[in-house]
Amino acid sequence: MSRHAPLIVVLLLLLSIPECSSQGGKLQQTRRIASETQILNRLLSDYDPFTRPPVRDSARHSAIVVIAQVFINSIQWKETTAILDLFLRQEWEDNRLEYDVDPREDIDEIRLPVNKKIWFPDTYFSTGNENREQRGHSFVVVEPSGHVRASESRHIEVPYTNDASPFSNSRVVTLRLASYRYPLEDVVYMWASSPPLVNPVEVSSSLMTAAYSFEEAQEGDCVGNYTVGMYSCIDVTVKFSSSTLSSLSQWFFPSVLLVIASWFHFWIHGSWSVPRTVSAAVPFFFFVLLFIFKPQLVQQSCAMNTWLAFCLFMTFLSFLEYFLVICCGIRRSLRYSHVGHPEEHPIGSPKETTEVTYDSRCGTASNKLDLVSRVLFPVLFIIFLVIYFIFLI
Helix, strand or coil: CCCCHHHHHHHHHHHHHHHHHHHHHHHHHHHHHHHHHHHHHHHCCCCCCCCCCCCCCCCCCCCEEEEEEEEEEEEEECCCEEEEEEEEEEEEECHHHCCCCCHHHCCCCEECCCCCCCCCCCEEECCCEECHHHCCCEEEEECCCCEEEEEEEEEEEEEEEECCCCCCCEEEEEEEEEECCCCCCCEEEEECCECCCECCEEECHHHHCCCCEEEEEEEEEEEEEECCEEEEEEEEEEEEECCHHHHHHHHHHHHHHHHHHCCHHHCCCCCCHHHHHHHHHHHHHHHHHHHHHCHHHHCCCHHHHHHHHHHHHHHHHHHHHHHHHHHCCEEEEEEEEECCCHHHCCCCCCEEEEEEEEECCCHHHHHHHHHHHHHHHHHHHHHHHHHHHHHHC
């Protein structure tokens, strides 16, 4: 037993090391939280969160510089607007929040609790409508140098435009940041731009593979000139593009089928009025109603607008051909003849109704018009398709 005593002592020491290290980590974390609390209480004891931070003595200007960045988490597209779920990240200097810390405390930054308030830029998006009820809480971090980093969730609805380039399928959103209260001499905004590592706009991974995926962002600056003064503002144009060929399947193939359906009456005999009317009228009036009641859908892109306008033109020509054939086509009339001898039925003899069809003077021309249309319409359609896809691709 005495020979194994040293081995047992070593094993006990090894087993006690993880427990000691975990207790040491808990003690260090507790000490750090206590130190952060003391620092915050000391900094915020006489801090005024409604007063703008003073500028450092070495600064050559009188304004606080706010560096901004936008992280777009998701987008919900509507007919003319887009609802953005994003995070607005801002950085600025507040020398009232400078603090010294012992290097042994291992405190590089302090996260501000929710119940603690400091001065915050009153930044808003001037190009959209913000849902303040869904605004998330702010994440604020203070560094020993007084550098403040903040991030807050925003939900805004902004209008978007379609790219003016021919046959493109992209949507452009403009985000503009400005200050409600502070003029240009008090607060100046700048984008966080140091490519390729830091960009003014970042997006989530889901927006890189969405139906409209993120393509590029171009930042700029502006000055809001109002009657009460001049205010600093910055804007960024964010472009989202979609695969043109994949989007064609949503409206291209159905419209092709409608145009082809408008040709069916070329092969239907003129005496069959109902099938000819349905084939000629339904596709044409469908495109007319689409342009009247859904102009936003038609104007989503130049490619869609051009194609649907051509479909409307082709169905109108088919409808016009239908009327020409009716005017110069086959006529129908009803003839009535008595059944039996009239003397056998003094009150009135029964009559038999007979439908008689005959060609008008230009009936032959109407048949030729149908024959020509059977060839002319598909040829024109194919020629336009070739030209359309050459420009599109």
